[in-house]
């Protein structure tokens with residue numbers, strides 16, 4: 760399973776990149792707005808930090824505007840992936856980008872039928888928002904499982920990118936049902952390392968070492 764960082768904060772990306780486990784980055788207009796910076800400037804920095812797929816989302820809602828913006832974003836670096844909303848225009852633009860060998864990440868996916876549309880038009884990634892589904896009492900990881908089954912039924916190559924991840928359990932659930940990628944906030948990545956028994960066990964090892972070697 761690939762791990763992507765879901766953020767527009769370059770400092771978070773720099774720190775997480777040191778761990779060697781980050782395979783890509785996803786951004787969206789809200790994350791870029793939160794960074795307080797220009798989208799192009801942020802993406803230009805990120806591509807120099809992480810050598811993997813970097814998702815940059817278009818703002819346009821019409822096909823021509825999406826294509827124009829997407830081409831400009833794709834020109835930043837070969838690793839830039841164009842993020843498109845799951846709308847008629849976004850799915851139409853997805854076909855254009857796919858036909859022109861530009862990678863895409865179709866986002867704001869909340870149903871299997873939406874995921875089918877993206878795969879049919881050659882999306883590189885599909886982003887089901889599992890946290891937002893859980894937020895309203897639906898089964899976010901269950902949607903991933905259904906998409907996995909249907910993509911495998913027909914041999915679709917679109918990669919399932921579990922998004923809107925709220926906590927470490929979502930990462931486990933996404934992995935259990937076969938998501939190709941999990942994109943998560945910095946705090947969730949950090950939480951993956953932690954377990955109280957690990958901390959307790961290490962403390963005991965070190966204390967025993969100190970005692971055996973008369974160290975204080």
Ligand code: G3P
Pocket residue numbers: 765785786787790888890891922923924942
């Ligand atoms: O990449 C999509 C993700 O950023 C959405 O997360 O927490 O706004 O549902 P959230």
